Amino acid sequence: MNLPGSPYFAYRQDDLHVENLPLSGIAAQFGTPCYVYSRAALTENLREFQAALAAYPLGADSLVCYAVKANPNLAILNLFARLGAGFDIVSGGELQRALAAGADAGKVVFSGVGKSVVEMEQALNAGILCFNVESAAELERLNAVAGRLGKRAPVSLRVNPDVDPKTHPYISTGLKSAKFGVPIADAPALYERAAHLPNLAVVGVDCHIGSQLLDPAPFSEAVDRLLVLLDHLAARGIAIRHLDLGGGLGIRYQQDETPPEVAAYLTPLLDKLQGRGELKIILEPGRRLVGNAGLLLTRVEYLKPGATKNFAIIDAAMNDLMRPALYAAWHEIVEVARKNIPAARYDVVGPVCESGDFFGQERPLAIADGDLLAVLSAGAYGMAMSSNYNTRPRAAEVLVDGDKAHLIRRRESIADLYAHEQRIPTDPI
Numbered sequence: 001m002n003l004p005g006s007p008y009f010a011y012r013q014d015d016l017h018v019e020n021l022p023l024s025g026i027a028a029q030f031g032t033p034c035y036v037y038s039r040a041a042l043t044e045n046l047r048e049f050q051a052a053l054a055a056y057p058l059g060a061d062s063l064v065c066y067a068v069k070a071n072p073n074l075a076i077l078n079l080f081a082r083l084g085a086g087f088d089i090v091s092g093g094e095l096q097r098a099l100a101a102g103a104d105a106g107k108v109v110f111s112g113v114g115k116s117v118v119e120m121e122q123a124l125n126a127g128i129l130c131f132n133v134e135s136a137a138e139l140e141r142l143n144a145v146a147g148r149l150g151k152r153a154p155v156s157l158r159v160n161p162d163v164d165p166k167t168h169p170y171i172s173t174g175l176k177s178a179k180f181g182v183p184i185a186d187a188p189a190l191y192e193r194a195a196h197l198p199n200l201a202v203v204g205v206d207c208h209i210g211s212q213l214l215d216p217a218p219f220s221e222a223v224d225r226l227l228v229l230l231d232h233l234a235a236r237g238i239a240i241r242h243l244d245l246g247g248g249l250g251i252r253y254q255q256d257e258t259p260p261e262v263a264a265y266l267t268p269l270l271d272k273l274q275g276r277g278e279l280k281i282i283l284e285p286g287r288r289l290v291g292n293a294g295l296l297l298t299r300v301e302y303l304k305p306g307a308t309k310n311f312a313i314i315d316a317a318m319n320d321l322m323r324p325a326l327y328a329a330w331h332e333i334v335e336v337a338r339k340n341i342p343a344a345r346y347d348v349v350g351p352v353c354e355s356g357d358f359f360g361q362e363r364p365l366a367i368a369d370g371d372l373l374a375v376l377s378a379g380a381y382g383m384a385m386s387s388n389y390n391t392r393p394r395a396a397e398v399l400v401d402g403d404k405a406h407l408i409r410r411r412e413s414i415a416d417l418y419a420h421e422q423r424i425p426t427d428p429i
């Protein structure tokens with residue numbers, strides 16, 4: 001069978017490998033559940049974007065800013081920083097994490113609708129590349145905070161081009177009805193306001209229309225609308241130095257999904273920008289860089305045959321990977337060792353006390369108790385959205401590099417989970 005995603009996750013004989021290592025060995029060494037990533041896949045995914053941008057005249061100054069929220073592990077951020085990436089952050093926590101991982105603050109853009117005063121101060125002091133401002137109120141606050149620090153804040157407005165990305169409503173962000181960004185009709189007046197605020201420097205225009213997009217058409221429509229805005233601003237003396245097209249390019253979770261190649265999606269966009277002089281491009285991919293560079297390795301605890309359904313109860317749960325429960329998302333689930341035993345259809349479920357705690361339904365699998373399974377395409381919004389629900393320690397994370405496996409996050413201990421809690425004093429007798 002062809003696995004969706006990366007060539008670095010493949011069967012050799014009947015054993016699923018990540019790069020040169022069998023997953024059975026990783027499970028033996030690090031335990032399960034465990035997230036496993038491929039360094040080669042991560043590297044290749046970033047390079048694909050960088051190569052597509054390099055073909056653009058101002059490619060050298062253009063920037064791929066990895067959306068940290070997709071997978072914020074320090075090792076992954078550090079790897080991307082070493083490869084020249086910038087970062088798209090959505091909190092002060094992500095800023096601190098990116099800097100701890102070796103990010104260049106001058107390559108960081110700060111998105112998000114709710115930036116606090118403290119987060120603005122932190123980002124101004126670090127000297128980030130740009131604030132992607134999402135409301136009129138945020139412009140005023142940022143101006144005041146920058147003034148107090150004696151700084152000028154570089155800003156883009158996150159503009160809502162009102163295109164329908166045709167994705168899951170929870171990850172569709174560019175419609176008029178979204179909480180994100182400012183309506184494109186309001187953008188000219190807000191840019192005028194920003195240009196007059198003394199502690200702001202207008203540098204860019206930003207948008208991000210949604211996630212897991214499989215059709216390049218909405219991107220193209222968004223760029224057309226943004227270019228009309230750019231011309232309008234230029235006519236009013238507001239020069240824009242960079243255009244940030246956000247993230248959102250989808251990945252293949254399922255055999256029948258055919259997301260566009262990076263170059264095929266970017267080239268038509270970059271073509272539209274020909275002849276626009278000094279305009280630099282920023283991209284904010286998240287899922288596309290990490291999603292198919294990771295999987296969740298888990299073990300079957302019990303097989304539970306039933307009258308109408310068979311269940312495979314595994315040691316990973318919705319707290320480890322909540323995408324199926326949250327978005328009804330599909331993840332391919334495969335056997336780590338292919339064996340010559342009869343297959344049956346299973347609902348693959350976790351131990352958590354919620355009916356939504358499932359990974360897949362009616363999946364054909366040839367398995368026995370104790371066998372290992374891999375939940376594929378789990379590198380993005382997997383560990384990042386994990387929780388400790390049911391007092392379950394979060395999984396270990398392992399990065400495979402050729403024939404080496406590096407532990408990049410140790411499994412939490414139970415004591416870690418209540419380390420910040422305390423009892424109230426005992427009652428006096």
Ligand SMILES: *Cc1c(COP(=O)(O)O)cnc(C)c1O
Nearest residue numbers: 067111211247248284285286287
């Ligand atoms: C989440 C997000 C991204 C990344 O989205 P992907 O679908 O993972 O590429 C980029 N920019 C912003 C502003 C985001 O909120």
